[in-house]
Amino acid sequence: MEILICMKQTFDTEEKIFIQNGEIDDDGVERIINPYCEYAVEEGIRIKEAHGGTVRLITIGGAEAEAAIRTAMAMGVDEGYRLDLTDFPADSDEQTTSECIVQLIKQKQIPYDVILCGYMSIDNGTAQVGPRIAELLGIPHISTITSLTVDGRQVQVERDVEGDLEKVESSLPILLTAQQGLNEPRYPRLPDIMKAKRKPLHRMKWDELRVDVQMIQARTKKVAILPVEEKETGQILSGTIKEQSQELIRLLHEEAKVL
Amino acid sequence: MGTANNVLIFADIRNGTLRQVTFEAISVAHQMANGGEVHLAILESLDPNQIESLKQLKLDRMWHVDHPLLKTFNLDAYVETWVHLIDLLNPDVILTGHTALGRDVSPRVAARKRIGLLSDCIKLDTSSTYEFVFTRPIYAGKAYVQRTITKPPFFVTLRPNNFVAHFDTSLDQSIEIKTFHPNLSQISLRTVVTDVVRKVTSGVDLSEANVIVAGGRGVKSKEGFAPLEELAVVLGGAVGASRGACDAGYADYALQIGQTGKVVTPDLYIACGISGAIQHLAGMSMSKTIVAINIDPEAPIFEVADYGIVGDLFEVVPLLTKEWQRINR
Numbered sequence: 285m286e287i288l289i290c291m292k293q294t295f296d297t298e299e300k301i302f303i304q305n306g307e308i309d310d311d312g313v314e315r316i317i318n319p320y321c322e323y324a325v326e327e328g329i330r331i332k333e334a335h336g337g338t339v340r341l342i343t344i345g346g347a348e349a350e351a352a353i354r355t356a357m358a359m360g361v362d363e364g365y366r367l368d369l370t371d372f373p374a375d376s377d378e379q380t381t382s383e384c385i386v387q388l389i390k391q392k393q394i395p396y397d398v399i400l401c402g403y404m405s406i407d408n409g410t411a412q413v414g415p416r417i418a419e420l421l422g423i424p425h426i427s428t429i430t431s432l433t434v435d436g437r438q439v440q441v442e443r444d445v446e447g448d449l450e451k452v453e454s455s456l457p458i459l460l461t462a463q464q465g466l467n468e469p470r471y472p473r474l475p476d477i478m479k480a481k482r483k484p485l486h487r488m489k490w491d492e493l494r495v496d497v498q499m500i501q502a503r504t505k506k507v508a509i510l511p512v513e514e515k516e517t518g519q520i521l522s523g524t525i526k527e528q529s530q531e532l533i534r535l536l537h538e539e540a541k542v543l
Numbered sequence: 544m545g546t547a548n549n550v551l552i553f554a555d556i557r558n559g560t561l562r563q564v565t566f567e568a569i570s571v572a573h574q575m576a577n578g579g580e581v582h583l584a585i586l587e588s589l590d591p592n593q594i595e596s597l598k599q600l601k602l603d604r605m606w607h608v609d610h611p612l613l614k615t616f617n618l619d620a621y622v623e624t625w626v627h628l629i630d631l632l633n634p635d636v637i638l639t640g641h642t643a644l645g646r647d648v649s650p651r652v653a654a655r656k657r658i659g660l661l662s663d664c665i666k667l668d669t670s671s672t673y674e675f676v677f678t679r680p681i682y683a684g685k686a687y688v689q690r691t692i693t694k695p696p697f698f699v700t701l702r703p704n705n706f707v708a709h710f711d712t713s714l715d716q717s718i719e720i721k722t723f724h725p726n727l728s729q730i731s732l733r734t735v736v737t738d739v740v741r742k743v744t745s746g747v748d749l750s751e752a753n754v755i756v757a758g759g760r761g762v763k764s765k766e767g768f769a770p771l772e773e774l775a776v777v778l779g780g781a782v783g784a785s786r787g788a789c790d791a792g793y794a795d796y797a798l799q800i801g802q803t804g805k806v807v808t809p810d811l812y813i814a815c816g817i818s819g820a821i822q823h824l825a826g827m828s829m830s831k832t833i834v835a836i837n838i839d840p841e842a843p844i845f846e847v848a849d850y851g852i853v854g855d856l857f858e859v860v861p862l863l864t865k866e867w868q869r870i871n872r
């Protein structure tokens with residue numbers, strides 16, 4: 285089984301967000317594997333454990349993303365590709381990300397039966413990149429999966445659809461996006477962390493893709509990044525619980541006017 | 544400020560009726576069209592009574608897309624049909640909800656047509672020098688980005704409950720409903736839905752509710768949700784839950800609010816026994832008014848709350864129900 289994972293590195297969930305000169309300040313932030321990509325990595329490794337094969341991974345990111353790639357390798361990924369878009373001469377968006385990943389797959393002839401993505405990235409959060417890759421490769425996708433069974437070339441999936449559970453059948457090759465509940469990602473063991481350092485990691489610059497910048501550049505444009513307005517400190521009520529409850533209803537009715 | 548000549552909306556349907564987000568898209572469409580044409584495309588079988596009422600909506604045309612393959616959701620058939628309609632109508636704006644349907648279909652259509660897509664938008668600005676500027680939350684709601692599209696068509700998905708819904712039925716003449724028969728004979732259906740287990744019970748749709756009473760691990764049991772349900776009923780709202788409550792088996796995952804669950808923007812969100820983890824806040828921090836009820840005065844939920852009660856939810860929640868009933872009598 286040929287398994288391919290598209291994984292993104294993101295800020296740690298606990299990081300506070302600061303804006304510097306109109307950009308998100310990434311100075312000294314803790315970074316992690318995007319949590320939904322972590323489920324994808326774990327599931328890819330489990331497919332290999334059950335059916336044999338190779339698990340490969342693609343990350344678009346700068347040098348700092350290699351920490352995430354090594355962690356995924358310590359979990360069990362065999363081989364990694366990091367594509368650096370730092371010097372890309374135009375704006376990039378989800379169109380750029382997905383076109384670049386597809387070009388990389390084609391150029392390096394990376395084989396795949398299953399492609400696993402996160403359902404969304406917790407920073408950009410558009411949930412676009414997975415389905416876009418599937419469309420560009422001409423394969424089906426199933427999103428927000430919470431359970432997966434691969435049986436020969438057949439796949440059976442359970443997915444979360446706004447709380448409802450949908451059972452879907454399809455066949456390989458397919459792209460799947462991982463939702464929480466799919467699995468419990470493992471912690472890498474120390475010997476595996478050591479071994480991961482020697483696993484093959486291929487680094488590429490965007491110009492090695494030999495793509496037409498016009499074709500893959502962003503179709504959307506950033507106008508501004510804005511902070512979330514500091515909320516005025518809320519009002520903690522006082523008095524007996526009964527008084528507080530009465531006061532709360534009055535405030536919701538008369539002050540906030542939401543009742 | 545820009546104007547669009549031709550706006551196409553893809554409807555989102557649940558249980559035979561249009562979801563509120565479709566009406567919200569209609570009002571955004573009118574803001575963007577500013578006199579241009581607004582088209583609404585409906586793919587699933589809609590209750591015939593609703594079709595009649597929609598004839599009065601302020602729309603230029605409704606497209607009823609009729610094909611046996613579209614009676615229930617199938618990804619390939621939907622993508623193909625959306626592409627057909629876009630090719631036919633050549634809209635400069637395409638709108639749909641950022642719902643399970645919109646999230647699945649819109650990126651594939653955007654990739655096929657190699658066009659830009661702004662997902663999960665919460666605000667439209669028409670006063671900028673750019674044509675249209677949309678705002679969307681990033682970093683789990685810890686910042687916003689404003690983006691525009693460089694070349695039409697503008698393809699946008701809207702987060703439910705963030706735009707004013709349009710129910711204007713002031714037309715004195717009913718609009719024409721055109722039936723569109725897509726040619727789907729060539730496509731193969733590569734994914735097949737074999738079963739749907741509905742967990743979302745009837746009542747108010749969580750992502751569209753104006754009032755939500757949500758419980759967390761502090762509710763302590765399934766039975767513990769009963770007073771929350773009573774409060775929700777008297778306030779005309781819906782019950783939601785944190786991941787903590789769902790994981791513990793107190794509530795069904797269908798009720799989960801947050802990054803992994805539903806993203807909600809009600810007028811009033813009452814968080815009972817919820818600590819306020821970042822993944823939970825990602826799903827509710829944009830609610831207009833937030834109330835926190837928690838025994839721990841240090842709980843992070845108080846940082847986003849407009850009103851807080853430090854106390855036992857089992858004491859407070861029934862008192863709120865009683866008080867609202869008393870003054871409403």
Ligand SMILES: Cc1cc2nc3c(=O)[nH]c(=O)nc-3n(C[C@H](O)[C@H](O)[C@H](O)COP(=O)(O)OP(=O)(O)OC[C@H]3O[C@@H](n4cnc5c(N)ncnc54)[C@H](O)[C@@H]3O)c2cc1C
Pocket residue numbers: 319320464758759760761762784785786787788799800801802803804805815816817818819820821822823826836837838839842854855856857
């Ligand atoms: C990738 C990922 C995605 C996630 N997605 C989501 C998501 O979508 N939604 C989500 O909610 N979480 C999500 N989580 C989990 C999240 O991190 C928290 O674990 C979860 O929100 C905690 O739920 P809780 O607040 O109910 O429980 P707790 O954190 O245990 O808080 C319980 C609270 O109840 C209070 N309490 C106890 N007894 C009472 C009482 N009698 N009266 C009043 N208050 C009381 C306590 O003081 C405490 O503050 C996600 C996590 C990850 C890693």
Ligand SMILES: Nc1ncnc2c1ncn2[C@@H]1O[C@H](COP(=O)(O)O)[C@@H](O)[C@H]1O
Pocket residue numbers: 290291292318320321342343344345378381400401402403404405406408409410411412413414
């Ligand atoms: N820079 C990237 N490198 C590799 N995969 C990515 C990247 N950005 C997004 N993806 C994949 O697409 C998914 C959805 O991301 P997004 O569309 O940003 O919400 C992620 O969970 C990844 O699987």
